[in-house]
Amino acid sequence: MSWPEPSERVRELISRCAQAALNAAPEWITDMDNATLSAVNMRAFADDPELRATVSRLNRANLLHWVTANIRDPGMPVSPNLDPEPLRIARDLVRRGLNESTLDAYRMGQNTAWRKWMALAFEATSDHEELCELLDVSARSVFGFLDTTIAAVWAQMRLEREELTRGNHAERRETVALILDGAPITRQRAEARLGYHLDQHHTAAVVWNPDPTADPGDLERAAEALARTAGASRPLTVIASAATLWVWIPGPHAPDPSRLQAAMETIPAVRVAIGPLGQGLDGFRRSHLDALTTQRMVARLHSAQRVVSFEAVQMVSLLTQDADHADEFVRNTLGDLAFADPDLRASVLVFIQERCNAARAAARLYTHRNTLLRRLARAQELLPRPLDDNVVSVAVALEVLNWRGAGV
Template sequence: MSWAIEIGESSAAKMSEEVPLLDQTPSLFNVLRRGTTSSILRALMLVTGLTGPETSLASAEAVAIARDLAQRGLQLHDVLRIIRIGYAVLATALLDAIVEFDGRAHELRRVSVLLFDVVDDFASILTTAFVEEERLREADASAARLDLLRTLIDGRPVDNAAATRLLSYPLNAEHIALIVSSDKTESIDPVDLRHVVDPVFNAWAAPLAKLIVPIGAHSLWAWAAFAPSATRRVDSRLPNYDKVNVAVGQPGRGVGGFRRSHLEAKAVERLRALSESVRPTTIEHRDVDLDALLLMDTQAAMQFVSRYLGPLASPDPRITELRATLELYLEHDHRLSEVAELKHISRNTVTYRVQHALDMCAHPAGESTTRLRNALHIQRWLPGDNLEQSSAGRSDE
């Protein structure tokens, strides 16, 4: 017993010497010494035949040390190095003792082979315990970060300094938020989605810091922190990705900007979810901010479109063409020639389509077209079958 205690202390001391992260507090050294001593005692009993060959060197104390090291933030390579050091100290001590008290070659060989056999099992048990604890620790940290993010997004007060530490992200910077997602039927995982983030953020500048949080298996939230002077490069175009949706918020400063940029990206996601025709792409909030505002209440938006477009809201391809021509006509201040050139049709065809569209929506001559313009604008995002149901509901009233 005294031999096991002596070698256990030597082993713990050697580990602390060669792995500086272990040499922090007396309490940690004592925990380490208990673990090494218990494993050495098991090895001694195994070698002397006091226990069967199925005995493992991995005592409960040794497993507890592996979990403790994970909680302290050590890496797996540190644990493997500690195991190698412990094995070297144990093997040297046992073989030296055999040479001193026995000296027979076959006994040296027997003990060497036995130690070699059991150390693999010992390393496997300890590394498994370490990895499991590391995953639990990461899951706890991820859950805490996600809870904090939801608190920030909800607009509830937080301690900015504590939040910055937990997120490892500067909340007092200029922020741009992304929401990246893929079709759930496609084989794209969060690791793949992470590769989308950098090229989008780099359209502004190299970020000071990034925060990337996977949300389920097919989506992630991301923020980048920039210096206050960072602006979108004039010649930069945001990349598009096959089968991947990217929603981009607008820049915002501080905690308020962090929250607002994410909510803007969320608004883009909401728009995309409404549309049956928008293919996976990158969409900036600044390009659809009016659409997002008008469609905050989807049911009210559908009623608005039905009220001011009537039959012109139909998804029929011929009516869709009438609607597109009317929208161009209104956007270009009623200039027939410009619309004809853009659509590659004659002025007479433009005139016919515009008049037919106005007749279909029963727009009074001479009345302001503001509501009509907005109805045409937001109709592009709304599913046609829902609009038809909304129109039928109004006609029944």
């Protein structure tokens, strides 16, 4: 296809706009992420912290690829983005059972970037002819760039699908999906396809690495550590994406989070969300769904915890479904204590957990009783209501803060 070279003046304007876009890239990427994830067919990405991060990296990679190309050679065709990130997301899409139509959601992110680009263009010149040429050249460039990039990702998805269907991963993933959806597959048929007994106790877990480029062997090592801490045989694992494993641990004993934390010292980037112990097909399904809920809560609250069980966060998960209301509850309940030193907040929470027994709380905190009493007196000064009048609400609010990565 012929590509008429823009005028020197428009090349100058495009270069100037591209530099402004580069400077504003963080804000643009946030808005592109929100637009992309709002699409109905992107729900699987919006609910999954690893895939949300992948979407953001892809938007960033595409934006910077196009912008830097137009700084380097303004107004000329931009080659498709064939860097590792777009090709990695193709693998994730296929492994999640999603098809090529999901990529259409990226046009929503493109539309957001295009509106911001038009605003820059209108700021760059008030000359009607210059503006028309600038927008025409930019539109051909950006839409052509995205079309060729999406076509390349489509092609990679086809290759990934062919590769998966040559092994047993696709069958295992499909069987698990049928069980989770409550489809009418018999237990015997499912067991034959999975090589795993379903009529037993099991504990589900989600094992993931926020960095999709990390060694996938780390996920397998974490899954094996899970099984060891539960005294179980080899677990059932299903590849959910490039950096996520779905795991089921057979046996009547759930993994011990504290032992698992110690066992994972050599694989520091991996994180684990553990569901409750379940039995049979229903327990297989319920434990997995609760593990997913736990993973999403950890991501939603930006928690620094690496090993988290559903039992530990069930109440906090319910309370924080509405983030704004949760923040309001914490602020209204704790007042200035919400912003106090974490050690002070931890002392109050342990005191409540020990049924307001100062001696037991001090022993658990490895501190002197008088030191604890001074901390409690300081907390009373910061709380909007006396602790004795609001013990339950204060404990819940402190639990919320305990699982958050940052303050209110």
